[in-house]
Amino acid sequence: MRRLEASKWVFALAIATLLAAFACGGEDAAKRAVAGKFAIALNWKPEPEFGGLFEAQRSDAFTKRGIELEITGGPGAPVVQMVEAGKVEFGIAAADEVMLARDRGTDIVAVFATYQTNPQGIMVHASRGLAALPDLFAAGGTLAVEPGVAFTKFFEKRFDLAKMKIVPYGFSIAPFLNDKEMAQQVFVTAEPIAARRQGADPQVFLIAASGFNPYAAVVITTGARARGEAKRVADFVAALREGWRGYLDDPSQANAQMGALNKEMDGETFRLGAEAQQPLIEDAFTKEHGIGAMSLARWTELGEQLRELGLIDKPAAPQQCFVDVDAPSGTPPAPR
Amino acid sequence: MNRRLIESVLPPAATFVLTTAAAEFGIRAAGISPLLLPTPSAVARAALQHSSTLLPALAATAQSVVVGLSLSIAVGLLVAIALSTSRWVERAFYPYAIFFQIVPIVAIAPLLVIWFGYGMRAVVAAAFIVSVFPVIANSLAGLLSVDPALRDLFRLYGASRTATLWKLSLPWALPNVLTGLRIAAGLAVIGAIVGEFVGGGGLGVVVLEAMRQQRTDLVFAAVLHAAALGLALFAAVNATSHFALRRWQNQEKDA
Numbered sequence: 154m155r156r157l158e159a160s161k162w163v164f165a166l167a168i169a170t171l172l173a174a175f176a177c178g179g180e181d182a183a184k185r186a187v188a189g190k191f192a193i194a195l196n197w198k199p200e201p202e203f204g205g206l207f208e209a210q211r212s213d214a215f216t217k218r219g220i221e222l223e224i225t226g227g228p229g230a231p232v233v234q235m236v237e238a239g240k241v242e243f244g245i246a247a248a249d250e251v252m253l254a255r256d257r258g259t260d261i262v263a264v265f266a267t268y269q270t271n272p273q274g275i276m277v278h279a280s281r282g283l284a285a286l287p288d289l290f291a292a293g294g295t296l297a298v299e300p301g302v303a304f305t306k307f308f309e310k311r312f313d314l315a316k317m318k319i320v321p322y323g324f325s326i327a328p329f330l331n332d333k334e335m336a337q338q339v340f341v342t343a344e345p346i347a348a349r350r351q352g353a354d355p356q357v358f359l360i361a362a363s364g365f366n367p368y369a370a371v372v373i374t375t376g377a378r379a380r381g382e383a384k385r386v387a388d389f390v391a392a393l394r395e396g397w398r399g400y401l402d403d404p405s406q407a408n409a410q411m412g413a414l415n416k417e418m419d420g421e422t423f424r425l426g427a428e429a430q431q432p433l434i435e436d437a438f439t440k441e442h443g444i445g446a447m448s449l450a451r452w453t454e455l456g457e458q459l460r461e462l463g464l465i466d467k468p469a470a471p472q473q474c475f476v477d478v479d480a481p482s483g484t485p486p487a488p489r
Numbered sequence: 490m491n492r493r494l495i496e497s498v499l500p501p502a503a504t505f506v507l508t509t510a511a512a513e514f515g516i517r518a519a520g521i522s523p524l525l526l527p528t529p530s531a532v533a534r535a536a537l538q539h540s541s542t543l544l545p546a547l548a549a550t551a552q553s554v555v556v557g558l559s560l561s562i563a564v565g566l567l568v569a570i571a572l573s574t575s576r577w578v579e580r581a582f583y584p585y586a587i588f589f590q591i592v593p594i595v596a597i598a599p600l601l602v603i604w605f606g607y608g609m610r611a612v613v614a615a616a617f618i619v620s621v622f623p624v625i626a627n628s629l630a631g632l633l634s635v636d637p638a639l640r641d642l643f644r645l646y647g648a649s650r651t652a653t654l655w656k657l658s659l660p661w662a663l664p665n666v667l668t669g670l671r672i673a674a675g676l677a678v679i680g681a682i683v684g685e686f687v688g689g690g691g692l693g694v695v696v697l698e699a700m701r702q703q704r705t706d707l708v709f710a711a712v713l714h715a716a717a718l719g720l721a722l723f724a725a726v727n728a729t730s731h732f733a734l735r736r737w738q739n740q741e742k743d744a
Contacts, residue, residue: 233703237522253703257524295607300694301701320607320689321697323599331603464702 189219191389193243194226194235199411200418201342201426202267202370208407209396218388233261236373243374248367248455249303251474256465260376263475265390265445267370270433271361273304276329276339276348279356286358290314294334297322306462307365342426350422367455368447379476397444401431447475527706535706542695547714550681550691553609554718557616558677562670565624573632590622594680598687607689615684620673627669631662667730674722678715
């Protein structure tokens with residue numbers, strides 16, 4: 154009988170802990186709000202893909218707009234969940250994740266898209282003499298990808314993958330370096346440069362070139378914040394844009410700062426990565442609408458593609474997926 | 490008999506119904522986003538809707554777990570017998586057997602892929618590494634706890650070492666061996682899923698995919714399938730134990 158009493162208490166304690174864990178989600182955020190602070194969760198280690206963010210932090214682009222920013226998160230951080238739960242005000246995710254999150258009943262919106270052209274690609278050994286992605290799928294071999302990424306579904310739909318052995322990508326290029334018949338997903342700013350510096354001869358096919366091109370390194374927040382604190386969010390985006398302008402012009406100082414936080418990546422890899430990503434961030438569209446701007450046409454296309462791939466049940470309303478903070482009317486910029 | 494059945498089934502069933510109902514209403518009342526914590530009904534729906542993914546994945550994981558666990562039992566017992574033969578051997582090697590208990594499987598999992606290649610072999614290796622130590626430790630404890638009086642008796646009658654092992658030490662150690670197996674069975678499931686995170690296949694990959702696609706309900710459904718696998722193995726060990734130890738337990742009751 155006494156044992157039953159004890160287990161009742163343990164049960165009550167467990168429930169209380171669980172509830173407390175969910176209840177205090179907003180507490181950190183409330184403290185930050187009073188102090189005029191924001192926090193942003195990254196989905197990876199500091200690398201050139203976050204260059205503009207670190208440059209904005211370094212160059213006072215945030216502080217001069219009255220924003221104090223804490224940069225948190227990292228590899229494996231459940232960024233969308235953290236933003237949804239109010240643990241952080243902003244996060245970095247991909248456009249397809251935004252649409253998935255909306256389909257799953259949340260109100261996540263995109264406010265800034267770092268990459269106009271998705272920097273994800275498939276890296277192969279140049280010695281295989283392949284000219285494009287279809288050649289790889291015809292040749293076969295092992296392909297390492299993160300399980301569940303949208304582009305794999307796209308490949309399955311578009312190409313015949315019968316000859317490929319698809320395995321999980323463990324965020325190490327060692328298996329690639331060990332196997333001449335191996336291919337893997339990459340960020341053009343990172344793995345191919347590292348592979349080359351370790352003596353391999355890599356060749357990268359951008360996934361965007363085969364027709365699947367979601368905005369990447371997208372800054373997300375909740376719809377409630379985007380509408381309720383429109384001015385502060387607009388300031389945040391303006392600071393970020395300023396940071397990216399600065400980083401594209403001279404990445405050296407932000408690189409040094411990120412290098413101190415991410416010692417696995419050397420200065421030369423940072424420099425080459427920043428150089429490689431430039432054309433993916435700045436193009437004809439951003440020259441007209443500003444770095445990080447997004448178009449309704451691109452979001453509409455992505456929604457259609459995700460629905461075709463069976464990742465979302467119904468076409469999401471694309472105009473709800475992103476907030477064009479430059480247009481007070483809420484009108485998105487003209488499609489390109 | 491009927492009453493005993495009710496007594497053994499009713500308490501866990503009542504706990505299940507009450508916790509599930511509490512979770513269902515609690516999550517709904519608190520308005521928690523399905524992305525953060527899905528309701529039990531949403532998890533059940535996901536399990537049904539994705540059964541064509543979950544069941545083959547469960548079968549693949551089960552296969553790796555059974556192979557890994559069988560290896561652990563075979564290797565673990567042999568090592569325990571070897572260690573029990575002399576104090577010197579035990580002192581020389583037992584500290585290194587402990588290595589298997591403390592090895593951080595998550596940290597070495599990526600290496601398993603490089604050593605064993607992608608696929609089932611890496612998964613089996615992960616299941617083996619985490620489940621072999623409890624078999625060694627418990628079997629060894631059992632083998633070393635043989636009643637000295639009985640050992641003397643065997644020696645008095647001139648029994649060979651093999652006969653002593655088969656007729657005295659192993660039967661004596663059996664309850665300990667089975668305790669080791671109960672612990673190993675659960676660990677093997679965990680090891681296999683971690684192995685699948687890097688080696689591919691099975692419930693491990695379903696969990697990763699569902700996480701990536703923000704299907705928290707499917708993540709929970711996959712985790713429940715893994716838990717069911719662990720429970721099934723636990724039940725199998727218990728049934729073996731009940732069958733193997735029936736004679737001893739009855740004797741104890743008579744005494």
